[in-house]
Every structure is written in C-alpha cells, then in structure tokens.
Amino acid sequence: MPEQAISQADIDVVYPKVAQIVADALGCELEDVKPKASLIQDLDAESIDFLDLVFRLEKGFGVKIPRGKIVEDARGPLPEAEFETKGIVTEAGMARLREFLGEVPVDRFKTPMKAGDVPRLFTTETFCKVVIRAQRAAQA
Amino acid sequence: MSGRFRSFSFVDRITRREGGSVEGQYAVPLGVHFPASLMAEAVGQLAAWSSMAQLDFAVRPVAGLADAVHYHQLPYPGCTLQLQADIERCDAEAVAYSGKAFVDGRLALELVDSVGPMLPMAEFDEPEAVRADFHTLLGGGAAPGRFGGVPLPELHDLQVQPGERLAAVLQVPELSAAPFFEDHFPRRPVFPGTLLMEALSMLSLQLVQQSPPLAAAGPLVTQKVSQVKIRSFTAPGARLELEVVLQDIDPQRARLKVAARSEHKTVATARIELTPRSNP
Numbered sequence: 001m002p003e004q005a006i007s008q009a010d011i012d013v014v015y016p017k018v019a020q021i022v023a024d025a026l027g028c029e030l031e032d033v034k035p036k037a038s039l040i041q042d043l044d045a046e047s048i049d050f051l052d053l054v055f056r057l058e059k060g061f062g063v064k065i066p067r068g069k070i071v072e073d074a075r076g077p078l079p080e081a082e083f084e085t086k087g088i089v090t091e092a093g094m095a096r097l098r099e100f101l102g103e104v105p106v107d108r109f110k111t112p113m114k115a116g117d118v119p120r121l122f123t124t125e126t127f128c129k130v131v132i133r134a135q136r137a138a139q140a
Numbered sequence: 141m142s143g144r145f146r147s148f149s150f151v152d153r154i155t156r157r158e159g160g161s162v163e164g165q166y167a168v169p170l171g172v173h174f175p176a177s178l179m180a181e182a183v184g185q186l187a188a189w190s191s192m193a194q195l196d197f198a199v200r201p202v203a204g205l206a207d208a209v210h211y212h213q214l215p216y217p218g219c220t221l222q223l224q225a226d227i228e229r230c231d232a233e234a235v236a237y238s239g240k241a242f243v244d245g246r247l248a249l250e251l252v253d254s255v256g257p258m259l260p261m262a263e264f265d266e267p268e269a270v271r272a273d274f275h276t277l278l279g280g281g282a283a284p285g286r287f288g289g290v291p292l293p294e295l296h297d298l299q300v301q302p303g304e305r306l307a308a309v310l311q312v313p314e315l316s317a318a319p320f321f322e323d324h325f326p327r328r329p330v331f332p333g334t335l336l337m338e339a340l341s342m343l344s345l346q347l348v349q350q351s352p353p354l355a356a357a358g359p360l361v362t363q364k365v366s367q368v369k370i371r372s373f374t375a376p377g378a379r380l381e382l383e384v385v386l387q388d389i390d391p392q393r394a395r396l397k398v399a400a401r402s403e404h405k406t407v408a409t410a411r412i413e414l415t416p417r418s419n420p
Contacts, residue, residue, distance in 0.1 A: 025368070027409055044406075048257060048371050051234055052205050055255055068234040 004019050011035075011103075011128045017127045019096065025053040033124055036105055040120045046130070050119065057127065070130055074100050074118060084115040101126060114134035143322030145273050146264075146286035148332065150182035151223065153272075153281030155408050159299050160237075162190040164277070165229040165340060167284040170217045175290070176362065177341065179249040183239035187225035191235035192360065193274055194227075197267040197403060201235050201256025201327075202368035203333045208252040210364050211297040219243050232258055264325035290320055295382070298346075302355075302381035305385045306347040310400070315376040331374035336408055337365055340398040344384045344412045348394045351386060357416040362392065364413040372407050374400075380407060388410075 015035065025031040026043050039045035045053075054065050075083045076096050083093040089112070097118065098109055103125035156163040164186045168174045188201050202265040216220060225239035235256045243250040255297045276282055294311040312331045315321050321329035341362045348354050374380060380400045393415045400408040 024367075028365070046371050048203075048205065048369060051257055052257060052369065053251075055205075055236060059253075067231050 001074050006129050006132050010132050011125055014128050015124070017060060018057070018131060019124055021056045022053060022127065025049055025056050035125045036103065036123050038104075038108065038120060039122055039124070040106055041126075047119075048121075052128065057131055058134075061131050063131065063133065063138055065130060065134050070122070070126075071118060073130075073133070076100055087115050089113045089115055091119070103129070104137070142326075143319040144269075144322060144326045145282065147288060148181075148290075148320040148323035149185065149286060150178055150221075151185050151266045151277060151282075152284050154186070154189060155280070157190060157193075160230075162186055162225050162227070164189075164223045166223060168199055168215050168217060168219050168221065169285045169287055170393040172217065172287060172289040173292075174215055174217065174287070175303070175335075175338045176211055176214050176249070177209075177334045177338040177365075179215055179241040180251055180337075181332065182221055183223055183225055183251045184254065184256070184334075185250065186223045186236040187227055187235060187254070189260075189274055189277060190198055190225065190227060190232075191230045191237075191256070192261070192270060192338070194230050195232065197261055197271045197274075199258040200261045200264055200270070201231055202264065202330065203373070204234075204254065204256040205370070206251060206254040206343050206365075207247055208250075208364060208366040208369040209368065210252070211248075211362050212245060212250070213243060213248045214361070215241075215243055215248060221248070223316070234258055247270050251360065252357060262327075264328050264330075266326070288319060290335060291318055293335070293342060295339065297344065300347060300350060301349070302350040303352065303386060303389075305383060307381065307383045308343055310336075310380040312374055312376060312378040312380065316350045318376070320384050321376055329376050331376070331378065333368075333370040333408065334373065336380070336400055337368065337410060338409065340382055340384060340400065340408075341365065341412055343387050344394075344396045344398060344414060345395070347384055347386060348389065348414050351389055351394065353391050354389060354394055354414070354416070357391065359417040360394075360414045361417050362412060363415040366411045366413075368408075368410040370401075370408045372405070384412070392416075 019033045104121045113128045151164045154164040222242040227237045229236040239251045295308045297309040300306045383398045386397045396412045
C-alpha cells in the first residue's frame with residue numbers, strides 16, 4: 001500500500017516535542033537543534049544516541065518504533081541486493097533515499113555512499129516522520 | 141587462577157526467571173571495599189544474564205544508558221543483595237530494563253529505564269562458557285566471595301574551582317594491574333562504566349565538600365545518578381579527562397553535570413545529585 005504523504009503541517013505538529021527529545025538525548029541546547037540539522041554531522045550524535053533517541057521518542061509519544069525500522073523504511077520496496085552492492089548504495093538505492101528522505105538537503109546525498117553511512121543523513125525532521133509513521137501504524 | 145566469572149561478577153545465583161521478570165542474589169564479601177555503584181552493576185548483570193539467555197548467548201549487552209539510578213542505602217560487608225530486574229524489551233539490538241537491589245529487605249537501589257546495546261557475544265567472551273555459567277547460576281549457584289575488590293580510581297592533575305567545577309585526569313589501570321579486566325571482558329577488556337561513574341561521583345563529592353553551603357554539612361552521599369550515557373569503550377591504560385560542574389547547590393542537595401572525555405571526544409556523560417547523609 002503506498003504511504004500516505006506526510007505534509008509540512010504534519011511535521012510542524014510533532015516538531016517541538018521531537019526537537020526537545022533530540023536535545024535531551026544528545027545533551028545539546030534546544031536552539032542547536034534545527035529541522036535540517038544532521039544529527040551525526042551537525043550535532044555529533046553516535047549510534048548510542050540513536051538508540052537513546054528512539055527509546056525516548058517511544059516513551060514521549062507512546063508509540064512503538066520497531067528496531068531497524070528506520071533503515072528498513074529508507075530502503076523501501078527495494079530488496080537489499082538492489083539497494084546496496086558490496087556495502088555501497090546503488091543508483092537505484094540513492095534514488096530511493098532522495099525520495100524517502102525528502103527533508104534532507106540534496107547536497108548531502110554524496111556518491112559513492114556507504115550503506116552504513118545512511119544514518120548520517122538523518123535530520124530532526126527525519127525523526128518527526130518516524131514518529132508520524134509510528135502514530136499512523138498504531139491507528140491502522 | 142583466571143578472573144573470568146569471578147573478578148567482576150555480581151550475581152551468585154538466579155532464583156526466579158519468569159517472562160520478563162528475573163530475580164537473583166549476591167553476597168557482598170567481607171573484608172573487601174564494595175562501592176555502592178556496584179549494586180547497579182549487579183542489577184545490570186542480572187538483566188544481562190536473562191537477556192543473553194533469551195537470545196541464546198549470540199549477543200550480550202555492553203555499557204549503555206540509564207535514565208536514573210536512585211541510591212537509598214549503602215551495602216555493607218557480608219550483606220546479601222536481593223536483586224530484581226524487569227525486562228521491558230529484548231532483541232538483537234538492545235535490552236531495555238528497570239531493576240532494584242534490596243539489603244535486609246529494604247530498598248537499597250533503583251535502576252530506572254536502562255538500555256544496553258547488544259553486541260556479538262564472541263567479540264567479548266566464549267559463548268558456550270557463558271551459557272555454562274548461566275546454568276551454574278540457575279542451578280546450585282556460583283561460589284560466593286569471588287570478588288577481590290577493585291583498585292581505587294587513580295585521579296591526578298586535579299584543578300578545582302570551589303563552587304564551580306573540578307577537573308582531573310583518570311588513569312585507567314593497565315590490563316595487568318586490574319583483575320576485573322579478565323572478567324569484563326575475557327576477550328576484550330573494557331573499563332566498566334560503573335567504575336567510571338564511581339570516579340565521577342568521587343570527584344563530585346570532592347567539589348561539593350569545598351562548596352558552600354554544603355561544605356560544612358558533614359558527610360555527603362550520592363542520592364541519584366541520572367541521564368547516564370556511556371558513549372564509547374575505554375581500554376586498559378587509557379587516560380580520561382574528567383570534569384564535574386556544579387549546576388545548583390542548596391543546604392539540601394547539590395546537582396552536578398559530569399563528563400569523561402578522551403582526546404576531546406566524549407566518552408560518558410551523566411548528572412549526579414549529592415545530599416547530606418542525614419537527608420536521604
């Protein structure tokens with residue numbers, strides 16, 4: 001089933017709480033958290049911070065975010081073999097990422113991109129969309 | 141004798157395991173200094189045993205996060221810790237749990253919303269040996285009195301600004317100088333996060349003892365350690381730069397923000413609250 005589009009208005013509803021949770025999880029100031037900020041590149045997040053963030057979002061919004069769901073959603077309908085080859089995201093994979101991560105500034109989609117570096121693209125808005133999808137899944 | 145399953149193991153026996161709930165016990169040895177933070181380690185290890193068994197010893201939790209650790213009373217030599225953990229979630233990525241330790245039937249420590257990232261067991265220990273140890277804990281239990289103590293944190297280059305901050309260098313022991321590395325972990329020695337928090341608590345205590353109005357308040361104790369995050373592993377022999385910064389202080393308590401860094405990279409962060417011993 002095609003995903004229902006997420007509008008800017010949908011993002012604006014959850015953004016203030018997501019931004020506060022990002023600031024709490026990363027131990028940074030709220031004013032440093034921007035919608036387009038890359039959590040890894042701009043806010044020095046590490047893998048443990050993503051784990052912390054997902055648990056905090058689950059508690060804060062009362063939703064379940066299955067493990068590995070973000071990367072799995074980013075890959076979309078593409079089988080893993082078509083998404084990446086020898087650890088490098090394929091052209092088809094890059095096209096899928098640009099579409100799925102529409103909130104990420106286009107100049108950050110550099111090629112060749114290692115599949116393990118996909119989380120470097122994630123922004124505060126990416127996590128707003130994660131929350132919105134989890135809320136919709138809970139209502140479905 | 142190898143320190144494996146001895147020198148940093150704080151569960152002697154698992155007494156009940158049902159669904160996500162697990163209970164166990166640990167006898168604090170006589171004649172050995174047992175820092176209060178090791179009660180949190182014991183609760184974490186109980187949850188770790190249960191989660192490793194649930195995932196067939198393919199992965200193990202290492203370090204991680206804790207929303208809060210509340211200290212209610214101190215352990216004493218010869219006491220038995222009754223341990224409980226409630227595992228909220230456990231999969232190949234992480235285990236999430238809360239837990240408690242009791243001394244003489246009274247609540248001594250609460251660990252709230254802790255998360256341990258799972259890593260491949262084989263990187264840290266021999267999976268079959270861990271499985272055998274787990275069955276020992278479930279059966280007759282491990283022999284008590286295995287813990288021989290931990291060296292006191294080696295802190296130097298202290299720079300104190302009373303009422304504001306204290307910085308110091310923590311020299312992590314070399315592999316040969318600290319038996320706990322043989323147990324934590326046999327294939328990859330890692331400085332335990334609880335000992336790092338213990339060192340940060342000691343520094344916090346030193347700063348607050350020089351900061352009015354608590355400077356004259358008599359003995360102080362750690363009441364709460366919160367927002368604990370261990371961000372990376374610390375190897376034997378490492379030098380860590382520790383910093384504790386006073387956030388606010390009044391006659392009832394002091395709140396501090398603490399951090400450990402290695403070459404300007406943050407290794408661990410937390411917040412610590414201290415209170416006069418008579419004001420728990």
